Amino acid sequence: MDNQTSETSRLLIVDDQPHNLGILFDFLTQSGFKIFVALDGESAIKRAEVTKPDLIILDIMMPGIDGFEACKRLKENPSTQDIPIVFMTALSDTVDKVQGFNLGAVDYITKPIHQEEVLIRIQTHLRLHNLQNQLQKKTEELAHLNQNLEEIVQARTQQLIEQEKTALIGRLTQGIVHNLRNRIQLILSYKCLATGEMTGEDISQKMTLAYVDKMAEAAWDMSKILDNLMHKxxxxxxxxxxxxxxxEILNKELDFWQANLQFKHQVKKCYFWDDTIPSIPLVYTEISQIFDNLISNALDAMWGNPKQKLTIITRQDEENVYIDVQDTGCGIAPENLAKIFDPFYTTKPFKGEEKQENQPTGTGLGIYTCTQILKGFGGEIKVTSEINKGSIFTVRIPKKNSQRNES
Ligand SMILES: Nc1ncnc2c1ncn2[C@@H]1O[C@H](COP(=O)(O)OP(=O)(O)O)[C@@H](O)[C@H]1O
Ligand SMILES: [Mg+2]
Structure with a gap:
């Protein structure tokens, strides 16, 4: 490396004494360096700017601006500030070496020159500078890689959040399809009853009308389900x-959940709405996603549990609206309470993993997503839970001053 350093390195030597300059020039050229020279501080600064040497040997005692001043200016100039500077002093000079180091010099050599020593010092500083540059480059590369990695993680998380949303919609859609199919079946059955196909008897007009009413009722139900779907x-x-x-949003979301078999047949529902809650500027899809997440989590927690009760309460104080989603499910152990807010933390099997029939699957992104969304509104989620008793998830949404409202 030393050879390579000598061959390729370019040095600027600054000294007002031509004799000294000549000695240095000769032996450093022989050692393989490319040498530039300057006879005073001012021209040294100009030469440094133009030639961009790898190292500068700078005499301190010079007419005009001295070495210290030249060093100061070189260090102030962005195009020369990184070049290592070695000061040169005569043994008899009484200079303040500390001042030189404070100005950014890396070393001192003394005149008369001890050639071997100077060579070693120059090579050492060139090598050091080289290593420093490499380190700097590696640090920049690492920062860049880190940034890339962060972007990849963010993009992937966003993807998973979208997947979580799709999974929720899929779950709701299954229920909706089931509900529509049920009603179509109902209409077809009433049609058979109304025409007597089913019993082979003559049907009174009154009975026929009653069956037609039932058919209309089922059709209205279907229409309402489709309206809701369209609205959503x-x-x-x-x-x-x-x-x-x-x-209103809660009511609409709960309408959708009506189509879910567990929700419809096994869950006792208790809703308490504070009707005086004012409207708040929010993004519909985000808020409905929060409710969907919490309701689906509550259902999951109560899955296979004989005592299933879902309580939803809306309430308010001066500044905030609160929504409590309370279940009588499996609960969360105290040591896991903080973990449920972490992305990817789930106690449910992943989709495609081995599981019991109808066992709910998880991604571990539900609560994380809710928290991220709520941050945008200046809101939060709090949870209290008791194992085997159930949990209460409380969503707080500020009525005003949410970060988004202000912007
Ligand atoms: N109502 C609840 N009752 C019990 N545990 C819950 C409840 N809600 C969430 N959890 C726990 O928090 C974990 C993370 O929930 P979430 O972020 O929604 O992801 P996922 O539902 O995909 O598992 C769940 O796997 C579950 O262990
Ligand atoms: Mg969930």
Missing amino acids: SIMDHSLELTPLNIN
Whole structure:
């Protein structure tokens, strides 16, 4: 490396004494360096700017600006500030060496020159400087890699959050399809009853009308389900802040959950709405996603549990609206309470993993997503839970001053 350093390195020597300059020039050229020279401080600065040497040997005692001043200016100039500077002094000079180091010099050599020593010092500083540059480059590369990695993780997390949303919609859709199919089946059955196909008897007009009423009722139900679906799909595509009524959104979401078999047949429902809660500017799809997540978690927690009760309460104080989603499910052990907010923490099997029939699957992104969304509104989720008794998830949404409202 030393050879290579000598061959390729370029040095600027600054000294007002031509004799000394000549000695240095000769032996350093012989040692393989490319040498530039300057006879005073001012021209040294100019030469350094133009030639960009790898190292500067700078005499301190010079007419005009002295070495210290030249060093100061070189260090102030962005295009020369990184070049290592070695000061040169005569043994008889009484200079303040500390001042030189404070100005950014890396070393001192003394005149008369001891050639071997000077060579070793120069090579050492060139090597040091080289290593420093490499280190700097590696640090920059690492920072860049780190940034890339962070971007990849963020993109992947976003992808998973989208997947979580799709999974929730899939779950709701299954229920909706089931509900629609049920009603179609109902209509077909009433049609058979109304026409007497089923019994082979003559049906009184009164009975026929009663069956037609039932058919109409089922058709209305279907129409309502489809209206809701349409509303949700339109609202889910809007990312605008709109004044929204929390109770209304909850009611709509719960309508959807009606189609879920567990929700419909096994869960006792208790809802308490504070009807005086004002509308708050929110993004529909985000808020509905939070409710969907909490409701689906509550159902999951109560899955296979004989005592299933879901209580949803909306309440408020001066500044905030609160939504409590309370279940009588498996609960969360105290040591796991903090973990449920971490992305990817799940106690459920992943999709495609081995599981019991109908056992709910998880991604571990539900609560994390909710927390991220709520951060945007200046809100939060709190949880209290008792193992085998159940949990209460409380969502707090500020009525005003949410970060988004202000912006
Ligand atoms: N209501 C609840 N009752 C009991 N445990 C819950 C409840 N909600 C969430 N958890 C726990 O928190 C974990 C993370 O929830 P979440 O972030 O929604 O991910 P996922 O539902 O995909 O597992 C769940 O796996 C579960 O262990
Ligand atoms: Mg979940």
